[in-house]
């Protein structure tokens with residue numbers, strides 16, 4: 153039985169491809185919604201990037217050059233919020249939208265209409281954040297963490313930010329429920345949980361983390377809101393509250409959030425490296441367990457962000473050792489990626505370059521994280537540029553590089569065109585070099601004691617800051633290479649074959665290029681190996 | 696949800712080869728506009744700007760329009776038989792995960808209550824802090840603190856709150872009785888059970904409103920009454936909002952029951968509402984113990 157023999161409501165589904173603006177505004181197609189997510193995220197990446205360049209311009213030399221300190225604080229705050237909630241998270245959700253159904257043999261996302269709401273809530277939230285720059289008092293200036301009591305004071309920009317976070321929360325929770333249900337319920341016969349691609353596993357566990365912690369963030373910013381306007385004292389000791397409580401609740405969300413931005417990257421790299429090493433992923437099962445254990449451990453380490461708040465030594469030790477424990481599953485992953493490449497027949501197309509760059513630089517970021525987890529060391533390094541260096545290695549060279557890897561990798565399947573390999577290689581090497589020139593010196597600045605989130609600094613920090621600022625501008629301009637490559641290739645690129653990568657053998661490469669508007673309308677019968685490798689496919693219907 | 700006619704009703708999810716994907720819909724975009732107006736309006740209203748209430752009101756109106764339209768589409772699709780075993784499974788997973796997200800939302804506030812009572816207050820009352828605030832007494836409910844300017848009385852557990860506990864617990868019972876009616880095809884038991892549940896929900900809300908009135912006017916207990924007042928109103932307030940939403944959902948289901956929707960095997964909308972109601976019920980029990988009683 154199929155839907156066509158159903159009723160009026162059912163019969164016009166899956167047949168028409170809507171045209172014009174309505175296709176995007178009213179979309180229920182996972183590929184269209186995925187495309188919307190990816191372009192939105194790129195726009196936010198540019199906006200957040202411009203703010204970053206504003207920060208780096210100010211820090212090029214000591215003294216105040218361009219901005220008043222208030223605006224500088226607003227720029228650091230909004231840079232963080234826009235990049236985390238506007239660029240990285242939506243980009244991963246967009247990729248999951250595009251690729252998950254293709255990789256597990258589903259006809260679409262489980263809740264296609266809600267999927268569209270998840271996306272269309274993002275532009276309003278972004279708009280609220282941007283509007284906040286122009287309201288009295290300017291945008292939120294308490295840092296992206298919105299620590300009380302900074303956030304319980306200040307102008308209405310903070311209120312707009314709080315409501316923007318509520319909307320972003322609604323969006324990401326719905327998006328996450330969609331991903332979880334799609335993975336759990338819409339896998340094609342034969343695509344079992346312990347065979348499905350690591351990207352599906354990573355998306356599943358990320359989505360679980362989002363559902364678990366975004367409501368906590370919504371709760372804590374609601375407490376900030378009532379402290380601001382309704383006379384409560386959640387974060388005010390005068391009424392029996394405690395500003396440190398804000399940090400506890402925030403980081404209960406915040407640390408899993410780090411993995412929300414890292415696990416999908418692990419998933420992408422676990423698809424790309426086997427393809428270009430032409431070897432199956434080493435230790436697939438251990439990869440699944442490592443990812444799952446990170447999902448559990450990430451709830452038990454939040455106070456490593458708070459070693460300087462005066463918590464008891466036993467608590468410091470607990471959070472220190474628990475944090476170090478996370479290095480074990482992460483180490484398993486890095487080992488597996490390296491072992492996958494070992495004696496592989498490797499080629500170095502752009503996706504592979506970004507994946508290898510990811511493994512190298514993410515490991516550096518992970519190791520500086522282990523250093524920061526040592527409570528005694530962290531007390532020295534808390535709120536210095538060492539922390540800034542650490543999390544930019546994880547988020548730029550980690551999350552962002554993996555996103556570039558993914559976009560280059562799946563670009564042919566999405567668009568039916570090949571990107572320019574020459575420009576892709578240029579983009580990689582350019583980004584790699586300037587990324588390190590930007591962020592590596594920040595380790596030295598932090599060790600020397602330069603605090604973060606200030607527009608001015610002592611003279612001895614000048615040289616490294618100048619280097620970092622030059623690096624940041626060059627890195628930023630380099631992203632125009634990527635933009636040009638994408639736009640040009642979508643229009644004039646060479647037609648892509650069904651399987652442009654010799655070693656690619658997951659399900660999305662078993663269907664036509666570009667992927668048909670409606671794929672797997674009827675689920676295929678599959679025989680699947682580890683990491684979603686398709687051994688045999690029968691049936692499946694597309695149009 | 697209503698089945699695809701009884702003849703095909705037995706098809707299992709594994710046998711089902713196609714999955715329902717809804718046609719393009721304007722409701723998500725309408726909902727996005729609604730939340731934008733609400734977010735903008737709330738922020739402006741809190742800062743005393745004229746645009747605020749206007750935008751907030753418009754946003755709420757648009758949201759109601761969207762919810763009505765969206766659920767109308769869903770009910771039509773359900774009645775038309777678009778949802779079968781596989782879709783039903785998606786709804787079950789989806790509702791379960793949604794309730795999990797709600798659990799975590801309340802967890803943030805229970806965590807705050809725990810932190811304030813077990814960590815923050817004892818610390819504020821310790822020897823070091825005595826030097827700063829000699830008069831501070833870290834008892835619960837917290838009465839004397841520099842931020843609390845009005846005297847208040849705490850809400851006792853064994854008056855109205857105990858009655859409300861009984862009401863909510865029995866509403867869980869009547870709802871289950873209604874569910875049995877649904878499963879056994881006893882439509883009048885179903886309709887009566889559901890109707891009584893809705894009434895109990897409304898009764899709970901009225902008593903809660905009366906309790907707030909009593910607290911504000913006679914006990915002097917407000918949102919600004921320090922650590923006790925803020926956790927009391929925040930937690931019971933968010934719970935009350937959930938009871939309101941749950942009552943509205945059950946009322947819609949009740950109207951659908953009266954119109955002859957649902958069958959013995961196919962009524963997930965009813966079950967989802969019941970899950971939600973039981974979740975709200977459990978939250979209340981925890982509130983009763985930790986907010987009112989202990």
Ligand SMILES: [Cu+2]
Pocket residue numbers: 406407410453454456457
């Ligand atoms: Cu952390």
